[in-house]
Amino acid sequence: MFSFVYSDRIPPGGKFYYLVPETDVFIESYQSKAALETLVRQHYAVNKREPPANLMALMEDYMCRSMPEGTCKGSDDGRPVTTRPLTFFKVVEKLEVFFRGRPALITTEEAEKRSAICFSCDQNWPGMCVSCNGLKQLAFRMARGRKVVKEAWMGVCRKVGMPLNAALFVKDPSAFGNLEAYPQHCWVRKGTK
Numbered sequence: 001m002f003s004f005v006y007s008d009r010i011p012p013g014g015k016f017y018y019l020v021p022e023t024d025v026f027i028e029s030y031q032s033k034a035a036l037e038t039l040v041r042q043h044y045a046v047n048k049r050e051p052p053a054n055l056m057a058l059m060e061d062y063m064c065r066s067m068p069e070g071t072c073k074g075s076d077d078g079r080p081v082t083t084r085p086l087t088f089f090k091v092v093e094k095l096e097v098f099f100r101g102r103p104a105l106i107t108t109e110e111a112e113k114r115s116a117i118c119f120s121c122d123q124n125w126p127g128m129c130v131s132c133n134g135l136k137q138l139a140f141r142m143a144r145g146r147k148v149v150k151e152a153w154m155g156v157c158r159k160v161g162m163p164l165n166a167a168l169f170v171k172d173p174s175a176f177g178n179l180e181a182y183p184q185h186c187w188v189r190k191g192t193k
């Protein structure tokens with residue numbers, strides 16, 4: 001199992017989070033690990049389930065598996081180091097490689113319509129991007145300074161694999177890969193139409 005090297009510090013990304021395996025519900029807290037534990041215990045209680053005795057250790061282990069190297073100590077116990085297909089470094093790499101080609105961008109007004117769709121989409125994952133200033137600043141730079149009103153709610157899109165604060169502005173989203181893989185409501189499927 002993994003645990004934080006410095007258990008009293010706010011981890012990269014500025015938040016604490018846990019995916020409750022029994023219900024597949026993702027819970028997060030910007031306050032503290034203890035606040036997250038309270039939320040998770042409440043979730044177990046509401047679902048009439050008994051939380052595991054080592055809940056705090058499991059939560060740390062879960063977070064550590066998607067944290068940058070050096071944040072945690074321990075061993076992977078033969079399980080994947082990340083519990084998610086996206087890691088911080090993969091996202092940064094994809095962002096930099098994609099925008100190196102200086103793709104054409106749309107205006108902020110046009111991106112606001114896309115942002116409204118992402119706001120309520122379950123593929124918009126706030127776990128990595130929303131409070132991580134380094135990643136956000138990089139995304140703003142790639143979008144050449146453009147920002148949507150709801151930028152604070154724009155996380156990393158699990159499908160695009162990049163922060164929405166940059167991806168929203170790409171004029172031709174067909175470059176994001178297999179359009180059929182995107183949800184029906186997604187603006188990416190519509191291409192430049």
Ligand code: SF4
Pocket residue numbers: 117118121122123124157158159160182183185186187188
């Ligand atoms: S799948 Fe589409 S609508 Fe959903 S967050 Fe990603 S880009 Fe936005």
